[in-house]
Amino acid sequence: xxxxxxxxxxIAIIAEQAVLEPSDVTLDSTLEDLGIDSLGLVESxxxxxxxxxxxxxxxxxxxxxxxxxxxxVRSIVAGIESLxxxxxx
Amino acid sequence: MxxxxxxxxxxxxxxxxxxxxxxxxxxxxxxxIGALDFxxxxxxxxxxxxxxxxxxxxxxxxxxxxxxxxxxxxxxxxAAKEAVAQxxxxxxxxxxxxxGVILGTAGGGVNTWDANYRLxxxxxxxxxxxxxxxxxxNNAAASHVSMEHNLKxxxxxxxxxxxxxxxAMAQAFAMVRSGLATTILTGGSESMLCFGGxxxxxxxxxxxxxxxxxxxxxxxxxxxxxxxxxxxxxxxxHAKARGADILAEVIGFGMSSDAxxxxxxxxxxxxxxxxxxxxxxGIATSDVGYINAHGTGTAANDKTECxxxxxxxxxxxxxxxxxxxxxxxxxxxxxxxxxELLACIMALREGVIAPTIGYEEPDPECALDVVxxxxxxxxxxxxxxxxxxxxxxNAVIALRRV
Numbered sequence: 001x002x003x004x005x006x007x008x009x010x011i012a013i014i015a016e017q018a019v020l021e022p023s024d025v026t027l028d029s030t031l032e033d034l035g036i037d038s039l040g041l042v043e044s045x046x047x048x049x050x051x052x053x054x055x056x057x058x059x060x061x062x063x064x065x066x067x068x069x070x071x072x073v074r075s076i077v078a079g080i081e082s083l084x085x086x087x088x089x
Numbered sequence: 090m091x092x093x094x095x096x097x098x099x100x101x102x103x104x105x106x107x108x109x110x111x112x113x114x115x116x117x118x119x120x121x122i123g124a125l126d127f128x129x130x131x132x133x134x135x136x137x138x139x140x141x142x143x144x145x146x147x148x149x150x151x152x153x154x155x156x157x158x159x160x161x162x163x164x165x166x167x168a169a170k171e172a173v174a175q176x177x178x179x180x181x182x183x184x185x186x187x188x189g190v191i192l193g194t195a196g197g198g199v200n201t202w203d204a205n206y207r208l209x210x211x212x213x214x215x216x217x218x219x220x221x222x223x224x225x226x227n228n229a230a231a232s233h234v235s236m237e238h239n240l241k242x243x244x245x246x247x248x249x250x251x252x253x254x255x256x257a258m259a260q261a262f263a264m265v266r267s268g269l270a271t272t273i274l275t276g277g278s279e280s281m282l283c284f285g286g287x288x289x290x291x292x293x294x295x296x297x298x299x300x301x302x303x304x305x306x307x308x309x310x311x312x313x314x315x316x317x318x319x320x321x322x323x324x325x326x327h328a329k330a331r332g333a334d335i336l337a338e339v340i341g342f343g344m345s346s347d348a349x350x351x352x353x354x355x356x357x358x359x360x361x362x363x364x365x366x367x368x369x370x371g372i373a374t375s376d377v378g379y380i381n382a383h384g385t386g387t388a389a390n391d392k393t394e395c396x397x398x399x400x401x402x403x404x405x406x407x408x409x410x411x412x413x414x415x416x417x418x419x420x421x422x423x424x425x426x427x428x429e430l431l432a433c434i435m436a437l438r439e440g441v442i443a444p445t446i447g448y449e450e451p452d453p454e455c456a457l458d459v460v461x462x463x464x465x466x467x468x469x470x471x472x473x474x475x476x477x478x479x480x481x482x483n484a485v486i487a488l489r490r491v
Binding site: 042045046 | 152220
């Protein structure tokens with residue numbers, strides 16, 4: 001059995017945080033759509049860091065200042081893919 | 090000045106998960122102290138404690154709540170729920186704005202500190218869960234109680250080691266008496282029965298390896314406990330107007346500081362706290378029928394406390410009853426005064442004096458009626474609850490039967 005894709009794993013984490021089924025989370029969903037507040041976001045980032053063993057450059061005081069784009073699930077997945085690539089590289 | 094009454098009580102401790110279970114254990118002289126059960130207990134020299142058993146979080150708290158609630162917060166919320174239910178109050182509008190929560194704890198989220206230090210120091214992890222701080226902070230329990238019950242008035246947490254709950258309840262009493270609040274949820278909690286929490290106490294070399302035997306000549310130290318006690322302190326006119334069942338009246342408190350030693354108790358400081366409580370309540374020494382002792386089971390505390398009682402009460406010291414329920418539920422540190430206030434309420438309301446269990450040999454330095462080993466039926470009009478903390482900070486509360 002092949003390992004689930006990064007996208008599937010990220011969606012699973014976000015869905016758990018939002019108390020939704022993964023099928024209810026789409027790439028276009030925003031955190032606001034999913035009902036994830038600022039504490040929920042910080043908890044999701046922690047879970048993502050644990051899952052992928054990466055460090056996400058995110059400061060809750062300046063959510064838009066970092067390179068890590070949280071505008072929707074697609075941008076979060078892309079950000080994580082790029083962090084994993086640079087960690088491997 | 091308003092009169093202040095108790096209209097609700099709740100607890101969880103080694104003797105039971107409710108006030109009724111705790112009263113039943115106290116009446117039957119049951120001991121809640123036993124073998125400790127947690128990670129690395131085999132590396133401790135002290136392996137006994139008054140641990141809460143069978144406390145299920147499943148069905149009580151959801152996943153999101155569990156990520157925010159240290160064990161001391163879980164205990165506090167369970168006790169607060171029982172107390173509020175008994176009071177029959179629900180907090181909306183003006184009553185919510187005039188009601189607060191004042192709780193005591195010495196260590197706050199000790200299990201959270203312990204578990205996360207273990208992660209970063211022992212397991213070498215470089216990342217901790219984002220809620221470590223909101224989970225471990227000393228006011229976390231009070232904050233969650235305020236959110237759960239919509240308490241929007243004066244709210245804070247008091248830390249004076251083993252007197253934390255008594256200081257908190259004295260402050261709650263003062264606020265309701267002065268009119269600053271109509272109702273305060275008050276009491277306290279503690280949960281330091283984890284490797285680091287017990288290891289720290291071991292260092293002081295004041296812990297017993299086998300039992301807590303307050304006032305007994307062969308006593309050999311204190312035993313830690315854990316849990317919570319929460320009470321609804323309410324303006325008496327407000328309580329009467331709504332036909333509430335009144336458990337007891339709070340009539341006074343005394344506070345003093347030894348200003349002497351960081352760990353050794355002082356007879357003079359303890360005596361002054363009791364004298365101030367009597368004066369504040371406007372009662373005579375002869376009115377007091379029962380004292381719930383601080384009674385830790387250490388050599389120093391018990392003889393000092395008995396000497397202080399003898400000084401304050403004179404000949405009446407031989408007529409009153411004084412017992413230490415720590416022999417049954419252990420020393421709940423910052424939460425201890427709250428659970429011990431239950432013994433005062435039981436004495437006043439049900440006419441049953443909780444015993445000092447484990448009493449084996451009389452000590453001439455503790456020659457008072459310590460209600461040894463068996464509960465006793467007795468009519469009591471006024472009860473005191475003593476708490477004398479490390480750091481020399483003392484707080485005594487006086488309750489009257491209604």
